[in-house]
Amino acid sequence: MAASPVFPFMPGGAADGTRLPSGAVMLTDLTGSLRFGLKGGGSAGWLVSRGVPLPAVNRIGSWRGTRVLRLGNEDILLLAEGPDSALAELANTWHGATAPKGYSSWREEGWAWMRLSGPQAPQAMERLCALDLRADKFSAEDIAQTRVGNIEAVMVRSQAGFDVLFDVTASAYFARTVTAAARHCTDLLIDTEGHI
Amino acid sequence: MKILTCPMNGPRNIDEFQSFGPVRAEPDPDRTADADWSRHLFRAENRRGIVIEWWRHVPSNYFFLAERDLVSNEIIRTFDASERRAQP
Numbered sequence: 001m002a003a004s005p006v007f008p009f010m011p012g013g014a015a016d017g018t019r020l021p022s023g024a025v026m027l028t029d030l031t032g033s034l035r036f037g038l039k040g041g042g043s044a045g046w047l048v049s050r051g052v053p054l055p056a057v058n059r060i061g062s063w064r065g066t067r068v069l070r071l072g073n074e075d076i077l078l079l080a081e082g083p084d085s086a087l088a089e090l091a092n093t094w095h096g097a098t099a100p101k102g103y104s105s106w107r108e109e110g111w112a113w114m115r116l117s118g119p120q121a122p123q124a125m126e127r128l129c130a131l132d133l134r135a136d137k138f139s140a141e142d143i144a145q146t147r148v149g150n151i152e153a154v155m156v157r158s159q160a161g162f163d164v165l166f167d168v169t170a171s172a173y174f175a176r177t178v179t180a181a182a183r184h185c186t187d188l189l190i191d192t193e194g195h196i
Numbered sequence: 197m198k199i200l201t202c203p204m205n206g207p208r209n210i211d212e213f214q215s216f217g218p219v220r221a222e223p224d225p226d227r228t229a230d231a232d233w234s235r236h237l238f239r240a241e242n243r244r245g246i247v248i249e250w251w252r253h254v255p256s257n258y259f260f261l262a263e264r265d266l267v268s269n270e271i272i273r274t275f276d277a278s279e280r281r282a283q284p
Binding site: 152153 | 204
């Protein structure tokens with residue numbers, strides 16, 4: 001797959017010209033994908049009233065094609081897993097609902113969402129994050145709220161590797177940091193020019 | 197690397213945390229003598245012993261309490277703030 005640019009595409013912005021690595025370690029920008037976050041008193045109660053089952057804190061649940069990430073008692077992040085997700089409908093319902101319903105944590109605008117994949121992704125992640133991420137220590141239902149590439153992030157496993165969500169203003173920095181980590185941990189070619 | 201155990205997120209590098217200082221008494225300004233109120237506002241305690249402090253795990257924005265030995269810098273225990281409120 002050819003290297004792709006960073007989202008959002010703001011001419012002259014910090015991410016202008018930044019390319020995501022591909023090859024043995026690949027970074028995919030999912031920032032344009034659907035997600036929705038609620039935070040504050042009433043968030044959990046409102047979601048439960050809509051039939052969304054909530055997992056324990058720092059665990060992941062599932063609801064109608066949506067991953068449900070419980071970041072705190074009243075801090076929930078919802079990630080659409082595909083076009084069949086009911087998340088858009090849920091978000092529309094929330095906007096029209098009356099309080100108490102928590103408040104929007106602006107996950108769709110404030111956060112970047114990137115996916116680290118490829119055969120050497122675990123080795124690259126070893127250099128980016130201090131946590132023990134072996135499968136028996138960090139399962140597909142676990143959430144790590146920690147530092148990845150020296151920035152605060154929410155990290156979960158995905159089928160392809162790891163999903164990392166962080167401050168969208170650090171997108172270009174994160175892409176460069178992952179590229180550097182990938183080049184340090186593998187002799188395989190890491191491409192940011194779209195040659196492979 | 198110094199490790200601090202967050203009650204919500206588990207053991208983490210101390211770099212992930214921010215200290216907010218010791219838990220302090222909350223005197224009522226209307227019922228407190230001026231000298232005592234002044235001391236409360238402007239003077240920090242600086243003693244040896246065990247102190248309970250507010251800490252924040254930055255990536256999750258979670259505030260909790262830690263009991264720390266001011267001489268050895270040992271973290272004795274960390275716990276959720278609800279445990280403090282539960283104490284009589």
